[in-house]
Amino acid sequence: MAEGPAGRVLAELRRRIVMNEMTPGRVLTELAVAAALGCSQAAVREALLRLEGEGLVLRAGRQGTTVTDLDADTAAEMLDLRRRIELRGARRVVRRVVAGDIAALEEIQRAMEAAAARGDDWGVLEADMEWHAALFRVSGLHAMAPILARCMLHTHRFRLWAPWHRRPLAATAARHLPILAALRAQDAPGLARELGGHLDTIVERRVFAGVARRAAADEIRRNVA
Amino acid sequence: MAEGPAGRVLAELRRRIVMNEMTPGRVLTELAVAAALGCSQAAVREALLRLEGEGLVLRAGRQGTTVTDLDADTAAEMLDLRRRIELRGARRVVRRVVAGDIAALEEIQRAMEAAAARGDDWGVLEADMEWHAALFRVSGLHAMAPILARCMLHTHRFRLWAPWHRRPLAATAARHLPILAALRAQDAPGLARELGGHLDTIVERRVFAGVARRAAADEIRRNVA
């Protein structure tokens, strides 16, 4: 690690936003963040530029930088997109996978379990995203990886935003094992089945419905008032 | 316009990369670009950071920034992704479109035709992407717009990379008209049909096959040598 100021700021802000410690609409001024995290404006600037590229903040020129909004419709689309990207990637993965790839996945898997063991939610999440990224990398579709990363960030952010949807950490880590098994066997239909099932458990459909219902209720309340 | 140095540099580099004036693997050093375009390193830095967010360059820390590679497989995936995003967006668009949206699209359409009339390839391309972005914006899925933008950039870049695939400019502009007509009529199936057909004409399937064949031939030649 030891990524230098810019990397630290990026990681820290990303964590806070995805973990919903910073709520949508929150305004971030470059100098304030620089003071808070002990670095120069330039480092914060770079971090914010990258966060904008990930869709977590919106930079409005000289009117400041705000944390982006969340809504169930977009989250549902993001998850669908993610499904599609990963499942299509998986078809290529089984044809290209080599032993080293599987070893790398097992390594990340161990890191994920370690994070789960010490109750480090964010650590689990980071490892999970890295795991999926590593799996997808095998497909060779490098230019699509950042899109997948973006979808993952947003689906997780939404998942954590719906607080009644939290799941035990260890269970999350265990869900990768059948996928790895199918990969080792180069079993394409099995991989697709396991991966698809896994993705379905990230955010269940009823959660989208629940959030949509809530949003509608809020809307009505606002119109009455 | 008058976007300041950073915006100018961004637009210029983006144009050169998408138009394939800068080929994959080309190395861009911040100070060299700054000198060439007459601005400071910081402005170039910001532009390169954004270009990385668009997937057009790859920043490798202190080893320089290189223009990303192109391959037919990824381009095909990108186009498929684009299709999917736009078609799903279109279903929402018909339910939400208002007169102002159509007026905005017509405005962009005019700009596109003007660019075509003066033989400004890049102008046509920019207007085309803006048109599709404006159409998609009506869907309200704001967080997905940058992903769509990215897919558009890459599909066009690939299209221009396959030189035998150039099409007359005016024809490109005209292809939006039936889509607009369906939109005005709030005809969902018609919109999907026209939009889908339009997207199919961007890069035809045989082009992907042609590029793949070429790449394979190159590979063989390289192995022989």
Place this chain on the structure above:
DNA sequence: GATCCCTCCGTTATCGATAATAAATCGAGG
């Protein structure tokens, strides 16, 4: 009383200089 303009203030945007780092080069030793 409302409207317009103008100044002030907070914020980003830009710059030039410096520090840090990795690749390339050159030289010495085996």
Place this chain on the structure above:
DNA sequence: CCTCGATTTATTATCGATAACGGAGGGATC
């Protein structure tokens, strides 16, 4: 002649200062 290590060099990363910009608020005018 090859290999390893020190040195040079090219490049990014970071910083602090300043310029440019947009909005908010106060004051004058109709």
